[in-house]
Amino acid sequence: MLAFLTIHLTKTMPDSTSDNAIMTIGEVAGYLKVTERTIYRLAGAKQIPAFKVGGSWRFSKVEIDQWIKKQSMEVVDAGNEFFDQATGRK
Secondary structure, eight states, X not given: OHHHHHHHHHHHSOSOGGGGOEEOHHHHHHHHTSOHHHHHHHHHTTOSOOEEEXXXXXXXXXXXXXXXXXXXXXXHHHHHHHHHHHHSOO
């Protein structure tokens, strides 16, 4: 039974604890190089993926990384749209 449990846990557990990390306001602020106040504002306005645990904001590192990629793509798309409108070319 122990062998089955060990094999089952190995298949379901994440490979790296940092991949599944939960971050605090301060950690996210440091990671994004902004103030904690900025993170509070973004979380409160639901502009960044976040959840509360006992009244304190928490953030999934995986979701923050996905959010960063999405934000980067929106900036690129907006730049391309502006370029197309300004020049009439792609």
